[in-house]
Amino acid sequence: xxxxxxxxxxxxxxxxxxxxxxxxxxxxxxxxxxxxxxxxxxxxxxxxxxxxxxxxxxxxxxxxxxxxxxxxxxxxxxxxxxxxxxxxxxxxxxxxxxxxxxxxxxxxxxxxxxxxxxxxxxxxxxxxxxxxxxxxxxxxxxxxxxxxxxxxxxxxxxxxxxxxxxxxxxxxxxxxxxxxxxxxxxxxxxxxxxxxxxxxxxxxxxxxxxxxxxxxxxxxxxxxxxxxxxxxxxxxxxxxxxxxxxxxxxxxxxxxxxxxxxxxxxxxxxxxxxx
Numbered sequence: 001x002x003x004x005x006x007x008x009x010x011x012x013x014x015x016x017x018x019x020x021x022x023x024x025x026x027x028x029x030x031x032x033x034x035x036x037x038x039x040x041x042x043x044x045x046x047x048x049x050x051x052x053x054x055x056x057x058x059x060x061x062x063x064x065x066x067x068x069x070x071x072x073x074x075x076x077x078x079x080x081x082x083x084x085x086x087x088x089x090x091x092x093x094x095x096x097x098x099x100x101x102x103x104x105x106x107x108x109x110x111x112x113x114x115x116x117x118x119x120x121x122x123x124x125x126x127x128x129x130x131x132x133x134x135x136x137x138x139x140x141x142x143x144x145x146x147x148x149x150x151x152x153x154x155x156x157x158x159x160x161x162x163x164x165x166x167x168x169x170x171x172x173x174x175x176x177x178x179x180x181x182x183x184x185x186x187x188x189x190x191x192x193x194x195x196x197x198x199x200x201x202x203x204x205x206x207x208x209x210x211x212x213x214x215x216x217x218x219x220x221x222x223x224x225x226x227x228x229x230x231x232x233x234x235x236x237x238x239x240x241x242x243x244x245x246x247x248x249x250x251x252x253x254x255x256x257x258x259x260x261x262x263x264x265x266x267x268x269x270x271x272x273x274x275x
Contacts, residue, residue, distance in 0.1 A: 023179065023211045024052040024075060029084035031070055043236035044070045048084070050230060050239060057205055057212045059222035059229045061268065067237025068215045069183055075213065076102055076181050088179070096179070100128065103177035103210075107184045109168030111156040117143070118152040121171045128175065142170035145204055162193035166200070173208065182214045186221070195253055198224055202251060223264050224251060233273035241271035 029048040032041040045067045052058050060068040073079040075086055077093035088096040096102060111120050118139050125135045143149050146166040156164055165185055172180060186194045202225065205212055216222050222229045226245050233240040245264055247255060255261050 021053050022051050023054045023056070023089060024050075024213070025085075025087040026050040026071075026075070027085045027087075029071070029074065029086060030082045031067070031074055031079065032082045045074075046236040046238050048237070048239055050242075052211060052213065055209050055211055056227045057202075057214065057225055059214045059216055059226040060232060061216055061219065061222045061229050062232035062237070062272075063217060063234060066232040066234040068217075068232050070237065071232070072181055072183055072213060072215050076104060100175050101178045103172030103175060103180045105165075105168050105172045105180065105182045105185045107187055109164045109171075111164055111167055113156050116153050116155055117148060117159070117167055120156070120167055121174050124171060124175050138174050138176075139170075142174045145173065145207065146170045147200065160193070161189050162197055165189070165197065169201070169204065173204070173210075178210065180210045180212045182212065184215050184217070187216070187218070194221070199252065201225065202249075206250065219265055219268050220256065223247075223261060223268060224256065229268055231268060231271045240273040241268075243268050243271060 026048050029045055030043070031045040032043050034041045048071060060071060062068050070079060074081055075088070075093055077097040086093050088101075112123070115123065121139045121142055122135050125138060130138075139152070140149075143152055146169055148163065148166055148170065151159065151163065156167070159167070168185070186197055189197065198221065214222075214225060223245055229243045229245060230239060231241040231243065232238065243264065247260060247264070
């Protein structure tokens with residue numbers, strides 16, 4: 001094998017390795033909505049291009065109306081694209097969702113008031129037909145992971161907002177997804193509870209090694225949690241910047257007072273367009 005052939009072989013191998021690392025690929029994505037009266041389409045997302053790697057923590061950040069939730073929902077196969085393509089591990093979002101490889105956490109945990117914490121976490125596994133012994137073991141493991149082992153027999157109305165959101169995270173993880181999609185899960189909580197859940201989420205992410213896509217409009221939240229922050233600007237929604245968050249891990253709340261953290265917050269804030 002001559003030098004040129006050897007170089008070509010190395011290049012092909014490196015490209016194959018890179019493709020294996022890409023979890024989610026978004027290419028030239030566009031999403032438009034038409035109102036009920038049949039007016040002109042409203043363009044929610046335009047020409048979105050993004051690659052998310054396996055095990056990354058990515059935040060979609062932007063003001064209200066910029067399309068960040070629409071992008072999350074389209075990746076989750078809860079919204080269909082108007083143009084472009086999304087590939088998840090080489091498959092379509094529909095295929096990934098049908099294989100139960102997504103775990104989704106919404107802003108409201110949507111717990112069933114008549115079910116205990118354990119039975120709320122168990123519910124999606126019941127729907128999947130997972131044997132009772134396996135369900136019981138997974139529920140115990142998930143409640144231990146989110147720090148709610150002592151609250152398994154409680155009902156949602158007996159829990160704080162932060163504890164309810166932990167139940168939602170446990171339920172999403174109980175089906176053993178490969179990708180965790182989170183749509184502003186902490187936005188309704190007070191700052192003290194939110195900061196505690198930030199640390200809890202990073203601990204859970206480290207233990208599970210999931211790929212996390214996290215929607216937020218809070219700049220400090222995005223910088224503290226993420227490997228990269230994808231900044232969306234509105235009218236129509238588009239990627240205005242992707243900011244690498246090169247802060248050391250593991251992170252705790254003390255990092256928020258560091259010059260490096262505040263410099264990244266400023267960099268992200270300055271990357272917005274059209275706001």
